[in-house]
Amino acid sequence: MIVLTAADVERLLPMGLAVESCKQALAMHAAGETTVPLRTNIPVPAQQGASALFMPASVPGLNTIGIKIVSHFPGNAARGLPVVPGQVLVFDGETGMLQAIMDGTSLTRIRTGAVQGAATDLLAHADAQVGALIGCGGQAGGQLAAMLEVRDLREVRVSATSFAKAQAFAAEQASLFSGCEIVPCRDAAEAVRGADVVTAVTSAKDAVFDGDAIAAGCHVNGIGSFTPEMAEIPDSLVARADRIFVDTQDCLAESGDIIGPIERGIIRAEDCLNLGDLVNGSVTGRADAQQITLFNSVGSAVLDVVCADAVLRAAREQGIGTQVAI
Numbered sequence: 001m002i003v004l005t006a007a008d009v010e011r012l013l014p015m016g017l018a019v020e021s022c023k024q025a026l027a028m029h030a031a032g033e034t035t036v037p038l039r040t041n042i043p044v045p046a047q048q049g050a051s052a053l054f055m056p057a058s059v060p061g062l063n064t065i066g067i068k069i070v071s072h073f074p075g076n077a078a079r080g081l082p083v084v085p086g087q088v089l090v091f092d093g094e095t096g097m098l099q100a101i102m103d104g105t106s107l108t109r110i111r112t113g114a115v116q117g118a119a120t121d122l123l124a125h126a127d128a129q130v131g132a133l134i135g136c137g138g139q140a141g142g143q144l145a146a147m148l149e150v151r152d153l154r155e156v157r158v159s160a161t162s163f164a165k166a167q168a169f170a171a172e173q174a175s176l177f178s179g180c181e182i183v184p185c186r187d188a189a190e191a192v193r194g195a196d197v198v199t200a201v202t203s204a205k206d207a208v209f210d211g212d213a214i215a216a217g218c219h220v221n222g223i224g225s226f227t228p229e230m231a232e233i234p235d236s237l238v239a240r241a242d243r244i245f246v247d248t249q250d251c252l253a254e255s256g257d258i259i260g261p262i263e264r265g266i267i268r269a270e271d272c273l274n275l276g277d278l279v280n281g282s283v284t285g286r287a288d289a290q291q292i293t294l295f296n297s298v299g300s301a302v303l304d305v306v307c308a309d310a311v312l313r314a315a316r317e318q319g320i321g322t323q324v325a326i
């Protein structure tokens with residue numbers, strides 16, 4: 001059994017590999033080749049309303065079974081510990097033997113970026129030049145890395161709940177990406193104007209930009225909403241979208257960005273296509289440079305397990321990680 005730290009996961013899962021792993025995961029899931037039981041949420045009320053979330057998946061095509069455990073312990077801030085600790089366990093699909101334990105926080109950030117990267121790669125127009133990123137929190141760096149992995153953007157404009165936050169994020173990221181200007185904006189309106197790719201990754205409960213401000217031909221990603229009460233994407237943009245894709249059909253039960261527009265009669269459930277079906281070639285994507293495309297993600301254990309499997313394979317090939325017998 002191999003133990004892999006956050007630094008190991010960062011090294012073993014470059015964004016290009018993560019994007020391909022996410023495409024593979026969604027393709028297998030859409031084809032009905034995976035088993036992804038409902039996640040189990042264990043409340044821990046005695047610890048300031050803490051909870052532990054267990055998210056398993058089995059992927060026979062890769063001969064692997066895994067589980068990500070992500071907890072939320074608000075009291076950890078005062079203890080100097082991470083508030084959202086996460087780990088992934090990987091088991092051999094043939095023997096059930098534990099193969100690896102790895103950091104789940106870095107894996108989540110990379111794969112959450114990568115699933116957006118998969119959608120942007122498949123749906124944004126090929127010569128996209130300008131990106132916009134709304135939200136500058138923990139997931140934002142992975143989102144930026146993924147946008148730049150799949151398109152040669154000359155400029156990405158970033159905005160958050162304050163200009164100071166956007167400035168700090170832009171300054172931090174500028175050193176990581178040469179050849180692309182990271183421009184802090186005072187608001188989302190400034191960021192999305194004329195952009196070819198827009199990614200929202202916020203904890204917002206209401207739309208974070210004006211749908212009418214989105215240019216024809218834009219590809220929009222909504223990554224942040226994971227409850228019916230959360231939403232980032234305005235109805236006006238959903239109504240303008242020519243093609244709507246989701247990471248899995250879980251979006252129809254969990255994401256306010258999809259549930260709300262369906263309830264309000266703006267779209268129908270059957271308008272929400274699986275990105276995995278686009279990978280498999282059973283549905284079509286963007287038809288021309290003027291169409292607006294929309295992707296919504298709530299995440300899935302299948303993404304975590306397929307990415308963790310890629311990390312494990314790379315660790316074995318490169319001899320990285322600490323071997324432990326248990």
Ligand SMILES: NC(=O)c1ccc[n+]([C@@H]2O[C@H](COP(=O)([O-])OP(=O)(O)OC[C@H]3O[C@@H](n4cnc5c(N)ncnc54)[C@H](O)[C@@H]3O)[C@@H](O)[C@H]2O)c1
Pocket residue numbers: 108112134135136137138139140159160161162165201202203204205206207208223224225226297298299300
């Ligand atoms: N789709 C997935 O697989 C997946 C995976 C992990 C996290 N998430 C979700 O993505 C969201 C972002 O995660 P995070 O870790 O970066 O969160 P975070 O709390 O670190 O950051 C949230 C960001 O949202 C910004 N924000 C909130 N309201 C806004 C508004 N109205 N306009 C502009 N910006 C606003 C905040 O300024 C902050 O920068 C969360 O809701 C999280 O649950 C989704």
